[in-house]
Amino acid sequence: QKEVEQDPGPLSVPEGAIVSLNCTYSNSAFQYFMWYRQYSRKGPELLMYTYSSGNKEDGRFTAQVDKSSKYISLFIRDSQPSDSATYLCSTLGRQGAQKLVFGQGTRLTINP
Amino acid sequence: EAQVTQNPRYLITVTGKKLTVTCSQNMNHEYMSWYRQDPGLGLRQIYYSMNVEVTDKGDVPEGYKVSRKEKRNFPLILESPSPNQTSLYFCASSQIGGGSKQPQHFGAGTRLSIL
Numbered sequence: 537q538k539e540v541e542q543d544p545g546p547l548s549v550p551e552g553a554i555v556s557l558n559c560t561y562s563n564s565a566f567q568y569f570m571w572y573r574q575y576s577r578k579g580p581e582l583l584m585y586t587y588s589s590g591n592k593e594d595g596r597f598t599a600q601v602d603k604s605s606k607y608i609s610l611f612i613r614d615s616q617p618s619d620s621a622t623y624l625c626s627t628l629g630r631q632g633a634q635k636l637v638f639g640q641g642t643r644l645t646i647n648p
Numbered sequence: 649e650a651q652v653t654q655n656p657r658y659l660i661t662v663t664g665k666k667l668t669v670t671c672s673q674n675m676n677h678e679y680m681s682w683y684r685q686d687p688g689l690g691l692r693q694i695y696y697s698m699n700v701e702v703t704d705k706g707d708v709p710e711g712y713k714v715s716r717k718e719k720r721n722f723p724l725i726l727e728s729p730s731p732n733q734t735s736l737y738f739c740a741s742s743q744i745g746g747g748s749k750q751p752q753h754f755g756a757g758t759r760l761s762i763l
Contacts, residue, residue, distance in 0.1 A: 579754030
């Protein structure tokens with residue numbers, strides 16, 4: 537079983553829609569959760585970072601972690617064509633360790 | 649500008665011909681790491697380094713070597729490349745410590761094709 541599972545999509549939605557991207561993870565020791573955004577022909581860049589359970593909001597983006605169900609979500613409100621990219625969920629388990637474990641990535645297209 | 653620089657960006661080569669992909673960061677980060685990205689498999693860690701002269705295997709180290717002689721550089725070496733090493737490679741770096749996790753900064757990627 538993969539440590540982090542993510543539906544690879546592709547996902548295509550109209551501009552202005554609310555987008556929901558989801559991941560599940562297997563190890564209850566994971567505490568740090570991140571979403572990276574990767575544009576075509578570019579390296580991943582950190583989008584959102586959360587610790588333990590709860591929500592974190594940054595502009596149109598909300599990251600949500602439910603540790604009881606080992607579920608990670610990223611919501612994008614008022615989606616824009618510039619949000620078209622691959623979104624990678626990631627976890628980092630142990631304090632002092634830097635190893636990232638990534639989901640497969642979801643390719644998202646926002647249609648004008 | 650803070651950045652992670654990889655070279656080359658693209659390389660087509662043949663089986664068995666040794667190659668090195670360089671990675672350099674200008675942020676004085678302790679931690680550096682190499683990943684490969686393949687369709688359906690996502691990003692997988694190859695090797696990482698917590699500091700100069702400290703390296704360790706990631707999830708898919710077979711067929712790769714690394715070295716960390718200087719803090720800013722972390723080259724990835726393929727001694728005898730094979731076609732199954734055809735992939736998109738990313739180098740990343742981050743600080744360690746400070747009481748919270750530091751984000752990893754990624755390079756732009758190196759696309760390797762081994763024929």
